[in-house]
Amino acid sequence: MTEARRVVVKVGSSSLTTASGGLDADRVDALVDVLAKARSGGEKEIVLVSSGAIAAGLAPLGLARRPRDLARQQAAASVGQGLLVARYTASFARYGVRVGQVLLTTDDTSRRAHYRNAYRTLDQLLAMGAVPVVNENDTVATDEIRFGDNDRLAALVAHLVRADLLVLLSDVDGLYDGDPAKPGTSRIEEVRGPADLAGVEIGAAGKAGVGTGGMVTKVEAARIAAAAGVPVVLTSASHAADAFAGRDTGTYFRHTGRRSADRLLWLAHASTPRGALTLDDGAVRAVVEGRKSLLPAGIAAVDGDFTAGDPVELRDAEGRAVARGLVNYDSRELPLLLGRSTRDLARELGPAYEREVVHRDDLVVLNS
Numbered sequence: 001m002t003e004a005r006r007v008v009v010k011v012g013s014s015s016l017t018t019a020s021g022g023l024d025a026d027r028v029d030a031l032v033d034v035l036a037k038a039r040s041g042g043e044k045e046i047v048l049v050s051s052g053a054i055a056a057g058l059a060p061l062g063l064a065r066r067p068r069d070l071a072r073q074q075a076a077a078s079v080g081q082g083l084l085v086a087r088y089t090a091s092f093a094r095y096g097v098r099v100g101q102v103l104l105t106t107d108d109t110s111r112r113a114h115y116r117n118a119y120r121t122l123d124q125l126l127a128m129g130a131v132p133v134v135n136e137n138d139t140v141a142t143d144e145i146r147f148g149d150n151d152r153l154a155a156l157v158a159h160l161v162r163a164d165l166l167v168l169l170s171d172v173d174g175l176y177d178g179d180p181a182k183p184g185t186s187r188i189e190e191v192r193g194p195a196d197l198a199g200v201e202i203g204a205a206g207k208a209g210v211g212t213g214g215m216v217t218k219v220e221a222a223r224i225a226a227a228a229g230v231p232v233v234l235t236s237a238s239h240a241a242d243a244f245a246g247r248d249t250g251t252y253f254r255h256t257g258r259r260s261a262d263r264l265l266w267l268a269h270a271s272t273p274r275g276a277l278t279l280d281d282g283a284v285r286a287v288v289e290g291r292k293s294l295l296p297a298g299i300a301a302v303d304g305d306f307t308a309g310d311p312v313e314l315r316d317a318e319g320r321a322v323a324r325g326l327v328n329y330d331s332r333e334l335p336l337l338l339g340r341s342t343r344d345l346a347r348e349l350g351p352a353y354e355r356e357v358v359h360r361d362d363l364v365v366l367n368s
Contacts, residue, residue: 001233001246004164006126008047009035010154010221011169013055015237016084022059023052023087031169031237032091035131038244039097045126047161048099049134049154050088056080077138088133100125103137104153106270115160115263122161151221152269159228159265166225166232167243168218173236174250175200175215191253194223222253224269229259264364267324271311275304275331276321277357284316287323288365293356294325296337296345306331314358323365325358 001007016027039046054066054073057080067073085101092099102122125132134157136150151168158166178185178201191197202215222232235243235250242249279287283298294314306312307330314323329337334357337345346354 001165001244005043006045006047006161006163007038007165007167008049008154008158008161008163009167009169009240010049010150011051011237012150012171013051014171015169016050016052017055018059023056023083025087025091027237028087029091029094031240032088032094034240034244036092036095036097037241039131040095047122047126047132047134047157047163048088049150049157050084051135051150052084053077053081053135053138056083074139081135081139084135085133088131092131098130099133100130102132102134104134104157105137106153106156106266106272115266119160122157126161151217152224155221155225155228155230155232156266156270158225158230160263162259163230166222166230167240168221168232168234169237169240170215170218170234171236172215173239174234175202175219177201188251189248191222191226191251193254193256224265226253226255227257228265229255229257231255267311267326267362268364268366271324273304273313273324274306274310275302275327276313276315277302277327277334278315278317278319279322281317284322287314287363291360291365293360294358294363295342296334296357297339297341299334299338299357302331302334302338304331312358314363321366323363325363327358328355329357 011031015031016023018024035046035048038044054076057076057078058064058066060079060083061076063072063076067076081103085099088099102118102125104118122132122134134153136153154166154168157163172180174187174189175191176185176187180187188196188200197219202219218234222234225232232253233243233250234253239249277294277299278301279294279298280300283294286292286298287294300317304312306327308328310327311324312327313321314325316322337353337357342354342356
């Protein structure tokens with residue numbers, strides 16, 4: 001923590017709101033106090049990934065609990081997002097710090113141009129001394145709002161902004177080797193890799209009931225960030241000051257992979273495939289082992305309804321997902337192209353068809 005200059009901090013709904021919904025101003029101010037102190041003097045840059053929009057909108061709309069239907073979730077997010085950012089704006093203003101709202105969808109940030117633009121925006125906000133407040137665009141998102149938690153988004157944002165550290169703040173002060181409410185369990189101080197989590201019972205729900213995450217999503221987010229070269233501290237919001245002071249708190253996940261500036265992490269972990277392409281054995285080898293682009297000649301079948309630019313899953317003959325990529329054709333076009341060479345297609349249909357179905361720059365191999 002003491003060496004990290006650019007830090008992404010994620011805070012959950014339960015750390016910002018009451019159990020019945022509505023923002024808790026004292027909790028927000030307490031978090032901002034810690035973050036403002038950490039960035040004072042210009043030694044640290046903070047990106048805040050904040051849940052709480054839906055929870056903040058519950059009480060103003062007269063909702064007793066988080067609704068299950070998408071329309072009312074989005075209505076609550078619409079009301080709550082404004083309240084959330086207004087509260088952060090007022091709280092950080094006590095320290096003369098401006099905030100900037102950044103609403104992201106995972107679909108946008110898996111596409112090359114949008115990914116670059118998201119990085120430029122966040123980087124410029126930090127350069128100008130502002131604190132970006134990032135959230136999923138819950139009001140219009142569908143797949144993202146059903147996923148419902150910002151832990152994974154925070155891991156991907158940490159990768160996007162090339163952060164030195166990711167801090168996940170929860171209502172539990174770290175990862176335990178069992179149910180922390182039961183006697184005999186102890187906090188896991190450090191995770192050096194997946195083997196350290198073997199046999200660990202990980203809970204799936206938070207205590208407050210206003211969020212949708214839990215320790216499962218936080219550990220998964222820590223794994224994603226660590227594999228991308230970003231170490232992680234997982235602790236409670238009440239121990240945030242201890243974390244930023246470098247004191248022993250929470251669980252520390254060492255990075256297990258190398259840092260890169262590759263947007264394909266988003267494609268692998270955040271995109272929702274709109275369809276699937278079944279590959280023959282030769283195409284599987286070319287894509288997985290040779291890291292080659294996917295050509296029409298290697299495709300045996302097409303499933304789903306998608307358009308050019310959508311993410312699709314690439315499967316082997318047994319139906320196993322081997323890769324994911326952004327497709328260059330609509331699903332209705334592809335059946336006419338299967339098994340044919342790009343040279344023949346260009347000669348018959350025109351030069352526009354002498355292109356890859358999925359270019360290797362828009363393709364990520366899974367589980368390899």
